[in-house]
Amino acid sequence: MAFTKFKFILTKLGIIASLLVLTGAFVLLWRSFFSSGYGTYSGQISFYLLTFPVALLILGGAAFIILLLLIWKKSALFLKMIWAVICISFFGIALLSGVQNQYYADRIGVETALMGNYTFSFSGTDTYSDLEEDVVYKTAVDEDLLLDVWDTKVNDENRPVIVNIHGGGWVGGDKSDVSSWSKWFNSQGYVVFNVEYSQNGSDMWQKQISDTHAALNWIVEHADEYQIDENRINVIGSSAGGHLALLTGYTELNENSLVTREMDSDSAVEINSIINLYGPSDVLQLYDENNSKEFIQPLLEQLMDGQPKTEEIKHRYQQMSPVQYVNETSAPTISFVGLKDKVVPEEQIERLHEKLDENNIDNQAYYFPFSDHSYDTNWESIATQTTRQKIEAFLNQYN
Secondary structure: OHHHHHHHHHHHHHHHHHHHHHHHHHHHHHHHHHHOOOOOHHHHHHHHHHHOOHHHHHHHHHHHHHHHHHHHOOOOHHHHHHHHHHHHHHHHHHHHHHHHHHHHHHHOOOOOOHHHHHOOOOOOOOOOOEEEEEEEEEEOOOOEEEEEEEEOOOOOOOEEEEEEEOOOOOOOOOHHHHHHHHHHHHHOOOEEEEEOOOOOOOOHHHHHHHHHHHHHHHHHHOHHHHOEEEEEEEEEEEOHHHHHHHHHHHEEEEOOEEEEOOOOOOOOOOOOEEEEEOOOOOHHHHHHOOOOHHHHHHHHHHHHOOOOOOHHHHHHHHHOOHHHHOOOOOOOEEEEEEOOOOOOOHHHHHHHHHHHHHOOOOEEEEEEOOOOOOHHHOOOOHHHHHHHHHHHHHHHHHO
16 A cells, blocks of 8 residues: 555645656747857857757657657557657657758758758868968967868869968967868869967957958968968958958058058958858947847947947947948848847848948848857858858859
């Protein structure tokens, strides 16, 4: 009798615990997909679930096994219904992510492999010609700034160039983080320069853009050594690197101050095109309008040496906003962003491309319906497949 009573209590406790776990799971999914930002645990989970939907399929499979066990044990109907909903939810979200991005790819004329969306693929081709690491391109007061050179033997001379600027929230990341893209560009016949930049101390907002311009000048100065065509230089960046790529491509330095790049300028390196992977164009707007303020605002404050509360610092934010420098001589620009991006909202891309349209600059912008920030972490996702194809066509057009 006592054992039966104990078993009854244990069963009830198990039911209550299961309900609590399931409620927590639903709350977590809701926060992950609809509200919480990148700086929260649920936001981080959201990134991995959206970027690697195969994880959702695995969770759905686990829920299905539990459902089968409940059916076999002839458990209460409401328990079976709950686990059935969990199972369907995981499978449904996983399939929805693929179908929506596949539909978008079809709509913009790109053929993709649906099953590539359901892989844990972190890198593409491992084929490249030569890699020269840690080449000093600038000597600062307290450090040497380095770049990597991904050489190619596809052509013998006058080879086009990709300048690849890594992301990492301006205060982190490394030039090796963008190796997948560098290998891919390299396999397409481009000489690729992965550029690092200053990430410590004060005045980072001034140092970083000075660094990227210095890298461009160094590349042109060594054009003969690497047999590159200095008239076919393209700049790409992701996230914070996308911001720096835009800023570098649209400006030139005049006595350590940024000014709008002019067509007849003799001092600026010519830029053929700019590729922006989910990089912000207006950092003043980004500070106030994003879904990850607890993540973004401290990064911007560190970059800009303060909050935009005084006119001086607010002006600094405006100076570091690429959209301010777009004019009729700006380089053709292509941008990509996920509509589930918790860090850089699509409005950042929309505003940039509206300004490009106003100045009659060739531009393209793509918005992936079920993709988060850094969606290209999954190298074979539909969004990344589409991005590669659009970039390839874009570069062929301008090189």
